[in-house]
Amino acid sequence: xxxxxxxxxxxxxxxxxxxxxxxxxxxxxxxxxxxxxxxxxxxxxxxxxxxxxxxxxxxxxxxxxxxxxxxxxxxxxxxxxxxxxxxxxxxxxxxxxxxxxxxxxxxxxxxxxxxxxxxxxxxxxxxxxxxxxxxxxxxxxxxxxxxxxxxxxxxxxxxxxxxxxxxxxxxxxxxxxxxxxxxxxxxxxxxxxxxxxxxxxxxxxxxxxxxxxxxxxxxxxxxxxxxxxxxxxxxxxxxxxxxxxxxxxxxxxxxxxxxxxxxxxxxxxxxxxxxxxxxxxxx
Amino acid sequence: xxxxxxxxxxxxxxxxxxxxxxxxxxxxxxxxxxxxxxxxxxxxxxxxxxxxxxxxxxxxxxxxxxxxxxxxxxxxxxxxxxxxxxxxxxxxxxxxxxxxxxxxxxxxxxxxxxxxxxxxxxxxxxxxxxxxxxxxxxxxxxxxxxxxxxxxxxxxxxxxxxxxxxxxxxxxxxxxxxxxxxxxxxxxxxxxxxxxxxxxxxxxxxxxxxxxxxxxxxxxxxxxxxxxxxxxxxxxxxxxxxxxxxxxxxxxxxxxxxxxxxxxxxxxxxxxxxxxxxxxxxx
Numbered sequence: 001x002x003x004x005x006x007x008x009x010x011x012x013x014x015x016x017x018x019x020x021x022x023x024x025x026x027x028x029x030x031x032x033x034x035x036x037x038x039x040x041x042x043x044x045x046x047x048x049x050x051x052x053x054x055x056x057x058x059x060x061x062x063x064x065x066x067x068x069x070x071x072x073x074x075x076x077x078x079x080x081x082x083x084x085x086x087x088x089x090x091x092x093x094x095x096x097x098x099x100x101x102x103x104x105x106x107x108x109x110x111x112x113x114x115x116x117x118x119x120x121x122x123x124x125x126x127x128x129x130x131x132x133x134x135x136x137x138x139x140x141x142x143x144x145x146x147x148x149x150x151x152x153x154x155x156x157x158x159x160x161x162x163x164x165x166x167x168x169x170x171x172x173x174x175x176x177x178x179x180x181x182x183x184x185x186x187x188x189x190x191x192x193x194x195x196x197x198x199x200x201x202x203x204x205x206x207x208x209x210x211x212x213x214x215x216x217x218x219x220x221x222x223x224x225x226x227x228x229x230x231x232x233x234x235x236x237x238x239x240x241x242x243x244x245x246x247x248x249x250x251x252x253x254x255x256x257x258x259x260x261x262x263x264x265x266x267x268x269x270x271x272x273x274x275x276x277x278x279x280x281x282x283x
Numbered sequence: 284x285x286x287x288x289x290x291x292x293x294x295x296x297x298x299x300x301x302x303x304x305x306x307x308x309x310x311x312x313x314x315x316x317x318x319x320x321x322x323x324x325x326x327x328x329x330x331x332x333x334x335x336x337x338x339x340x341x342x343x344x345x346x347x348x349x350x351x352x353x354x355x356x357x358x359x360x361x362x363x364x365x366x367x368x369x370x371x372x373x374x375x376x377x378x379x380x381x382x383x384x385x386x387x388x389x390x391x392x393x394x395x396x397x398x399x400x401x402x403x404x405x406x407x408x409x410x411x412x413x414x415x416x417x418x419x420x421x422x423x424x425x426x427x428x429x430x431x432x433x434x435x436x437x438x439x440x441x442x443x444x445x446x447x448x449x450x451x452x453x454x455x456x457x458x459x460x461x462x463x464x465x466x467x468x469x470x471x472x473x474x475x476x477x478x479x480x481x482x483x484x485x486x487x488x489x490x491x492x493x494x495x496x497x498x499x500x501x502x503x504x505x506x507x508x509x510x511x512x513x514x515x516x517x518x519x520x521x522x523x524x525x526x527x528x529x530x531x532x533x534x535x536x537x538x539x540x541x542x543x544x545x546x547x548x549x550x551x552x553x554x555x556x557x558x559x560x561x562x563x564x565x566x
Contacts, residue, residue, distance in 0.1 A: 118519040120473065153436040155473035156517045157500045162473050190403065190438035190445050217440045221504040234439045236401040 014278055015040025015068040016271060017211070017256035018047060024267035026051050030063045032271045040068040040252045042211075045097060053100040060101070067103035068252040069146070069182075069209050070094065076130035077111035077123045077160060084130070087111075091134050099141040105208050106138065107146050107182055112157040123160045128170045135178040146208035147171050148182035151190075153223050164188055164197030171206055180208030183244055184256070186227055189215055189235040195243055202247020210244050212237055212282065213257045227257045230277035237281045253282065297561055298323025298351040299554060300494070300539035301330060307550035309334050313346045315554045323535045325352040325494075328380060336383040343384070350386035351535040352429070352465075352492050353377065359413035360394035360406045360443060367413070370394075374417050382424040388491050389421065390429050390465055395440040406443045411453045418461040429491035430454050431465035434473075436506050447471055447480030454489055463491030466527055467539070469510055472498055472518040478526055485530020493527045495520055495565065496540045510540045513560035520564045536565065 016038055021029060026047065033041055041060065048056045048070070060067055073094040076087040091108075098106040110127040113120060131145060138145050149167040150159035161167050167181040181201050188194040201207045214233030220226045230237055241253065255274050262270050299321055304312060309330065316324055324343065331339045331353070343350055356377040359370040374391075381389040393410040396403060414428060421428050432450040433442035444450050450464040464484050471477040484490045497516030503509045513520055524536065538557050545553050 113517050118517050118522075120517075121475065124475075151435065152473040153434065153502065153506070156498055163475075166475060190435040192404065192407075192446075192449060215439055218505045219436065219502070222501045223436070223506060234396050234401050234403075239401075 009037070010279060010283055011037050011275060012039060013251070013253045014038045014275065015042055015066070015252040015254035016274060017042035017069070017071070017254055018044050019071075020255055020257045020262065020274065021267040021270050022047075023263050026056060027059060028267065030059055030065060032268045033065060034063050036271055036275050038271070038275060039064075040066045040254065042069040042071060042254045042256060043067055043101060043103070044071050045094060048097065048101065053097050057101050066252070067101045068254050069105045069107050070098040070101055070103050072107040072109050072148075073134075073145070074108035075111035077114065077126050079114055079117065079126065088130060088133055091130070092137055095134070095138045095141055095143050098143045104142060104144055105146050105180075106143050107148050107209060109148055109150060110159045110161045112155065112160060120155065120160050124166065124170070127161060128173060131170060131174065131179060135174050139178045144177065144208055145179045146182045147179065148184060149187055151187040163191055164194055164201065168197060168200055168204075168206065172204065176205040180206045182209040182211060183207055183240070184211040184213070185235050185237055185240045186211075186213035186215060189240070198243045198247050202244065202249055207244060207247065207249040207251070209254060210241075210249060210251065211254045211256045212240075213255070225258045225260055227259050229257060229259070229262065230255065230274065231281040238283075241282050253278070292320070293562060293566055294320050294558060295322060296534070296536045297321045297558065298325055298349070298535040298537035299557060300325035300352070300354070300537055301327050302354075303538055303540045303545065303557065304550040304553050305330075306546050309339060310342060311550065313342055313348060315551045316348060317346050319554055319558050321554070321558060322347075323349045323351040323537065325354060325537045325539060326350055326384060326386070327354050328377060331380065331384065336380050340384050349535070350384045351537050352388045352390050353381040353384055353386050355390040355392050355431075356417075356428070357391035358394035360397065360409050362397055362400065362409065371413060371416055374413070375420055378417070378421045378424055378426050381426045387425060387427055388429050388463075389426050390431050390492065392431055392433060393442045393444045395438065395443060403438065403443050407449065407453070410444060411456060414453060414457065414462060418457050422461045427460065427491055428462045429465045430462065431467060432470055434470040446474055447477055447484065451480060451483055451487075451489065455487065459488040463489045465492045465494060466490055466523070467494040467496070468518050468520055468523045469494075469496035469498060472523070481526045481530050485527065485532055490527060490530065490532040490534070492537060493524075493532060493534065494537045494539045495523075496538070508541045508543055510542050512540060512542070512545060513538065513557065514564040521566075524565050536561070
């Protein structure tokens with residue numbers, strides 16, 4: 001099923017994150033992407049480990065696809081020393097998996113506030129400390145850490161890094177070859193400082209990943225699985241793509257949507273729809 | 284039931300917003316506050332109009348209480364001219380009601396993006412335009428408009444003004460006697476620029492209201508009714524109170540919590556708990 005994905009024309013930068021079509025087992029996802037001429041995919045640790053890291057790497061490589069990101073490391077805001085050590089060990093494993101998959105980008109979601117903790121500034125510092133411990137290990141294995149700011153609605157339970165400016169404040173303490181940031185439209189669309197942050201990230205060579213999802217309401221309970229298909233919401237997706245382009249980013253444009261309504265449909269149909277929406281709302 | 288609320292000691296700045304105990308009819312709310320020695324209350328237009336604006340004003344005045352805010356005006360991001368005119372007319376009515384209640388503060392929630400609209404910067408400008416039309420009318424009636432930044436999770440459907448900096452960027456186009464801002468811990472706690480914004484707001488005499496609620500997860504569907512009782516969440520409430528104090532704010536500290544679990548309980552008990560939590564977590 002190998003095709004020449006290098007010549008896939010207007011989809012040449014498109015990548016689809018595995019979780020967008022989690023109903024598809026990895027071989028079917030790979031086949032679907034090849035059929036459409038989509039050259040990239042983003043992977044998640046859980047399903048990859050289930051399939052086997054080496055087997056997944058071979059499957060993707062044989063199909064001529066590129067793994068644009070591995071999601072995800074992070075969750076290292078624990079103040080308890082044992083929990084912190086465990087988180088760092090798990091992150092080193094994530095780096096190894098990223099290297100095994102041949103991707104240079106490990107996405108980091110920093111983690112929220114420990115129970116009873118009300119000091120978010122301090123938690124952000126613990127993120128920076130953990131990145132300092134992890135970055136050289138990752139660089140030795142050819143993997144760059146990509147700090148992802150998550151929407152402020154996740155600040156307490158998933159990610160104390162909420163804005164691109166905050167992510168850059170941490171990333172810029174390290175060489176750009178070691179630590180970058182993720183620009184994700186779902187998390188940043190509301191922020192009037194996002195454009196300034198993208199320019200700053202681009203100037204420093206820090207845009208490690210550009211991810212797309214649309215914003216739709218009402219948000220579901222827990223607010224995790226409410227991302228919209230491209231074009232279904234209020235995000236100026238093309239405007240964001242133009243901003244990252246203007247900032248000098250030439251990498252993959254990865255669609256990452258968590259939405260049970262998409263998961264309930266035929267996976268190949270969702271992939272085709274995603275490519276069509278990408279053409280219409282992003283290019 | 285009149286008591287001397289001016290001498291209520293450590294509760295001298297406390298105000299409880301009506302929606303915190305929406306199970307209480309206005310006379311019971313007033314009685315409960317007087318019993319506890321809480322001198323202030325924040326009112327909502329709906330229940331006040333049901334009770335009658337003049338009757339409500341008399342009830343509150345006779346009890347020696349102060350109406351710290353009226354919630355709310357705003358929702359003027361419509362681009363359709365008729366909708367926009369209707370919103371402005373409704374806001375003038377809200378100003379009249381505020382004046383009738385004897386409060387100097389009308390809280391404005393700006394409104395979200397109209398259906399199909401992806402230009403949030405433009406919507407924010409329409410907010411500023413509406414404030415320009417409304418501010419002189421309000422000033423003539425002794426009412427100051429208070430722009431409330433709402434958490435970014437409401438940016439698309441309720442309030443395109445998401446940060447204190449954005450609220451101040453609009454407010455500062457007008458005299459401070461006409462337009463101020465609301466500092467609400469629930470909406471701002473995650474923002475590392477909140478302290479800077481509070482200092483800026485205080486320096487300009489712009490803090491029109493200081494409101495408290497705690498942040499708890501998981502967020503409920505629609506994310507409207509998930510605010511936590513003081514002390515139940517991760518917000519450094521005392522830290523925020525110290526920031527507004529340091530910025531020169533000497534006004535009311537208003538507790539505004541929307542939470543069905545509080546509404547299901549005995550209202551007087553919730554009021555007493557709120558006063559106790561205020562003593563423990565805010566003072």
